[in-house]
Amino acid sequence: MRVFARSLSLSTAIMAALFAAQGRAQAPSADEAAFRDLYKQLVEINTTRSVGSCTQAAEAMQARLVAGGIPKSDTQVLVPPDRPKDGNLSAILRGSDKLAQPILLLAHIDVVEAKREDWERDPFKLVEEDGWFYARGSSDDKAMAASFTDNLIRYRKSGFVPKRSIKLALTCGEETPDTFNGVKWLLQAHPEALDAAFALNEGAGGELDKDGKHVALQIQAGEKVYQDFRLDASDVGGHSSRPTHNNPIARLAKGLEKLSAYQFPVAFNQATKGYYEAESKLLPPEIGAQMRAVLANPNDDAAIEKLWAVNPGWNSMLRTTCVVTEINGGHAPNALPQHVSANVNCRILPGVPIADVQKQITSVMGDDKITIKMVGDPGLQSPPPPLSEKIMEPVRKVSESMWPGAAIVPTMSTGATDGRFLNAAGVPTYGLSGMFHDAEGSRAHGLNERIRVKSLLDGRKFLYEVVKIYADAKD
Template identity: 60%
Template sequence: MSSSGGAVVAMARRAERTIVQTLREAGATSADRAVPLSAGRPGGRMALRRLLRREAVRESGDRYWLDERAYEAMRDGRRVRAVFALIIVAAILIAIIVFGPMRANAQTPALRPDQAAFRDLYEELVETNTTLSEGSCTLAAERMGARLLAAGYPAADVRVLVPADRPKDGNLSAVLHGADRSAAPLLLLAHIDVVEANRADWTRDPFTLVEEGGYFYARGATDDKAEASVWVDTLVRLKTDGFRPRRDIKLALTCGEETADTWNGVEWLLREHPDALQAGFALNEGAGGQLDAEGNRVALNVQAGEKLYQDYTLELTNPGGHSARPRKDNAIAAMSRSLAALGDYDFALELNPVTRAYFTAVAASSPQYAADLRALTAADTPDAAAAARLSAANPVWNATLRTTCIPTLINGGHAPNAQPQRVTANVNCRIFPGHTIEETQAEIARVLNNPAITITPLGAPDPTSPPPPLSPAILDPIRQIAGRIWPGVPVVPTMSVGATDGRFTNKAGIPTYGVTGMFGDPDGGGTHGLNERIRVRSLYEGRDFLFDLVKAYAMQR
């Protein structure tokens, strides 16, 4: 909180009687426990609106309503110690009345009106819980759909598509029609489900958007509600601006990307509502901008293609026996030796057009490794010595150069005084494009070198496809717009070492590219972990970049 905000809270704590009087002067009464929306100055009212989703205040009709504890203080006039809601409501109202248009967050510059509208949309989506355990993608889709309808989209062009047997896993489909119906549509794709977040583990409530220290914090702040919010905001702006694209612009906000082993919205849409996704090409998550440790922009990445995700279950059994009479073929010891061999093993070095372009671009901005990077890409066959040094220097480079398979889970034994009869392990592989699950399984078996260990692929296989082409039609608009917004920052093609919904759309014949224009910290920003965050500056800059990019693609011939 700013120093002025801290002073307001301190004043509230020192003089509760003054607080109650101030609330009354603002329009709150003991009869209706409400403050008129007209209270305070416009800048202050905007700040108060940003608290509507907190427990202390809510909006109904033309008033802000105080929570029960604040109302009790108003009704009885009694002193209430350590009442969080009263302190917060009073502090905000005093700030509105006394300090006028002072911003609620003084850490960031004043927002443009269009940015303020976007922030409200972003906050609403982020604060709609969409975890598998207790959230609802359907509610999030309905809320975003309502914003499109309010912008003037016909109801026929905005659909919330919900599987009959999964009522909370809804998806939003929308379209802005273009002038040339023969032109292949552009698809804006993002997922609105998020991974689980335990409130007790986080520094801040993961399902409340917090702006602090130049960052937005929340589950989904980046993955993937940042881009999902930008896509909705883009369609709203295009509609209100009266923009008529040459080609249709389709929007698909989907559920189930984070839990694809359970259910996936893109798979379901391709099967049940293919018209929602059919397009000439798609923009998706998968790559953003890179910042260094000092916050300087290093590169803007564009993802084309991704590795294949596959888990394998390993199992080893033997008769076991009493621990006082040990066997040489102890199942835990034998499995451990084989897993250690797999951990030490490097799959073959490989380059494809995307990864070759990636390392070529990285060489220009990494003087420390430039010689090795050039040696890596100079010949058809990668230089093994250079690759070894690069792999040791950067785990992402290592993962970009080859298939990787590592043990991630192990379980064995049934009693502390008995030899194990059964040991299982999970091996997680990220398979380089062009290789099959069966081929990788055979290589794992060779490395384990123990025919007693059974290897079973886990789950249905993910679709595989070659990387989509990085043609000038795709790259040129990105380079031109990025060059205007971030002069001198290189645009770097990448292959994702993780997995996105692009694996389904690419397989369906929709070339899908990961591009967000949002620059992230080198530590990953807590994505899938604690205290997920995105730089405020990065979000607003990425929004501007994507808006211009969508317009450029929409008018392309």
């Protein structure tokens, strides 16, 4: 037994030494370890609207920049006087050409709410497991926020002096803009923090196939415009035993049925046309054929319907959409309704006047007893930023060096990011991250949000290289 125990002990020691050597071989570089530490710190600072603090996160990243060699005078934590927890970080790496317009790196640091009891892991503790990082904000949008911050530090430490200045803005309130939005506030209170030739932002990633191969790198140019409309129908009401021909609920229901069946016209722009052209070559032949059919004839309803059945987003990219999202009416089960209202949410193609969409809804409903009013301020209208060679060539160059053969796919967001504020303010804003996802995606806003460790590190490298090229480019 003693001999066996001694042999086992020796074997264990040898194995431990082997594993230790293997661990040392696979250990991240000091450079990567510093990034992981910064990323972990940022992710684990709770920045939800309910109990979190963007100001704390902004101050933490400011401290990182200053420790990395960025002069403190070139950093600011900008906090609205009446919202002490909604701070935003502004920083700059100064370029050599004072006449060249800077570029802006934009990322939001607030996150969607997350309940511990719903998650498999603590949503505010970064967990690395089986090649994935899990946590709220691990992808949306602290992956880009951490990468931008770390890259600015690395530029400084390497002695890189860009031709044009590189600005960084880490902002609060992207997820809850109806309460507060940092970009909107900065444009009003500190416009110099966001003034730039163009900006890089969230809004696009990359596509992996089932084997983990890098298939397509996306670049987002433009967003649809968010706009709600309130529809109302009223009557004097009465006893439910004496129905009339003017039941507001029935009247509104008929109108909404017409609206549901109506399709706004198809209209391509540079980004959506580029998307269809690229994806038609990557998708299965039968789907690619339908995409090419729509490119050849935007009025090919049969082809559009087939694509819509596969992916609703393909239809949404092509046209303005309006859909009923809420309805409220009646006041008692035994009374004729006196009033009913519905909310119709529209996502409007860039360049289409909101007033024209309201007129079209009125026409489709075809009932002058239904009133249609815009809810809130008009959505921000701006043309999609151009996908010029100055933007696209650096993307192609770095992508080909990292992921040879991956297609570059332009896209337009059917949702909304903070880019809508910048585009409307005259700062062309592009979604570009270099962070690839599988078919399931990052689970952003949902349970167990995640990002592949390799995708995060690759995205950090991609952004480092592409921003460097942009920063040294001539106007």
